[in-house]
Amino acid sequence: MITVEITTIMGIKALMGGNKDQSLTLSDGATVAEALDQLCKTYGLPLHERIFNDAQQLNPGIVVFVNGCVIFALDGLETPLQDGDAVLIFPPVGGG
């Protein structure tokens, strides 16, 4: 088993019971998709609908970083996770 650290903000945080940071235990070799699936199982349909479209791809503007690197620059949802990885899940953000 591996444990990863999940951090999220704003609207997604609200859909995860207001938890900004939480640990998630996954099976060895789990991917980002599996981590998100597990979170959706815990927090239910509203979170699932916020994150995934009907094709089980990320909704536009949802961004996931693993150890700081956006998953689009890795293997997307298939990016494998290691024990201790930091996973950041963002709702659409812009401005600055």
Add this chain to the structure above:
Amino acid sequence: MFQGGYMGKVLRVNLTTKKVSVEDLPEKIARDYIGGAGFGVKYLFDEVPGDVDSLGPDNKLIFAPGPLSGTPAPCASRMAVTTKSPLTGAVGMSLSGGYFPVELKFAGYDVLIIEGQADTPVYLHIRDDKVAIKNAEKLWGMDTQITQSIIKQDVNDHNTRIACIGQAGENLSKMAAIINERRAFGRKGVGAVMGSKNLKAIAIRGSGQVPLANPKAFETARKFMLEAMKQSPVLYPEFSKLGTPMVVDATSAMGIFPSENYRNTGERDYSTTIGVEASISRNKGSEHCYGCPVGCTQLKLAQGRGYEGGMSDPEYETYYSLGSVVGVESVDSIIYNDMLCDKYGLDTMSVGVTIAFAMELFERGMLTAADTNGLDLRFGNHQAVTQLIEEIAFRREGIGALLCDGSRIMAEKVGGEAGDFAMHIKGLELPAYDPRGAKAHGLNFATSYTGADHNRGYAFQEVFGIPVPNAYDRFAVAGKGWLTKWNQDIRCATTDCPTMCGFLMDMAVPAIAEQNTADLVSSASGIALTKEDVGMVGERVNNLARVFNISAGFTRADDTFPKRIMAETIKEGGSSGQRISQEDLNLMLDEYYEARNWRQDGVPTRQKLAELDLPEAAAVLVARGLL
């Protein structure tokens, strides 16, 4: 003769001779530079030598909206002011929105050039073709809000739009801004240039309309843009409801929200105290720029002892500059101090970062209570920040005079090792992103023609994870030279020149920004531009500005970071372990210059300048023995 978009006229006002003249806008300039920052850089390059005294009569202030300003294109009420910056010595270009920008178009002009120096305070009053230089002696000493309301009474027209300086500009603070309504041409000390010319304000009322060359094609392009805005995952409802303050939460989680003069970025979570939840609790409504359906500006009312009644609209950058970088965790103090900066006409960003620098020196014992007029300048002392804003605005003896020209000059005045803690690039204080955790964003700060300026080449790939044109690892060094060039050219061509709000471009049409600009500008103006032409405008402006800066004395050595960014590693948070070594910087710069087809000393090649049709830039380099 222009068919639309452009009014075809340049208004020139010489404050020394009091001569007012109107010239035709050459079509070649419109085609090659589009407008806004492009016009500013072109006129600055042609008319102001690089070695001119920024605060002398030979410097100029060039105000230019774009061809889309005043048309029904959404979010296009933007204007650039371009000058030689007294803060940096480089091109100083600052953009503002609101209602002032379109009014110049309605009055019949694409460009307003202010030159010379009045011997007593004046303000400029433009009503279509009636242009008057009026006595402003009674306004001198007044803040920006009172100035605007008195001028409206003076000209007996409450719909007159005004841009003015406050006391900071009068006192030639190199951090002085030009304020219009509650918005600002904030950075690079443009307000000091206005102050040096004894020009208190510019008041404009226009009665014209901006014609459209091809209304049908324009309407198609506009509808496309509005639809893309609706489809944007960010604009509605998030951005229109929360505005830029939401970025505090994002950059905090990424570990790039700078803290306490960058000495402990990532070690404290500011999102819990000054993040979007805390700041939204102070919301009283939102404000729109002219023609903007988004209305991202969030008006906030401060609460609590000492800050009651403070009303303003701090943006993301201000939660950093008057918040985290000075160690302050009170939204009320940020709202109040933001209001003070607007009132006195100061750039919140440079002011906050310069105060953070002073705080670090104070905590290190390099400044003492004797230097600070007795103020306890430890990080987190928000009352001291309030006090310092006043000291700076009025250039008060002691600490006010020490801080009021920004970090670089302050470092020179303090001497010794002080400069090691001054967070600026080319004299411009850093924006709210620690470059160690977002390398292309950082490389843009190091190479932007205006100094450490996030808006000249915003790396949304790194900060928001948008995979356009590709996805990037924000910590990686390789590939960032090419990306920075791409970001700078596209930002310049699609937002700074046409002129259009950058938020809109990033959030609605990032992947097709050049085509979108080409469609809107071509149909508005009748000048047929392809997306390749648009891209080339961005490159042309960046090259011409680079040559201006070379003629002002800048070299590759100035494309760098503050010492702390290169020497220290981020210790905690989402960017833990990151720094930018000298080797990293060299690699990124080499790649960036190569992508630009510049020599490795940072000088554009003859071939590149020829390709961009910039013989005037080549001539300047030849004259300096650089080509």
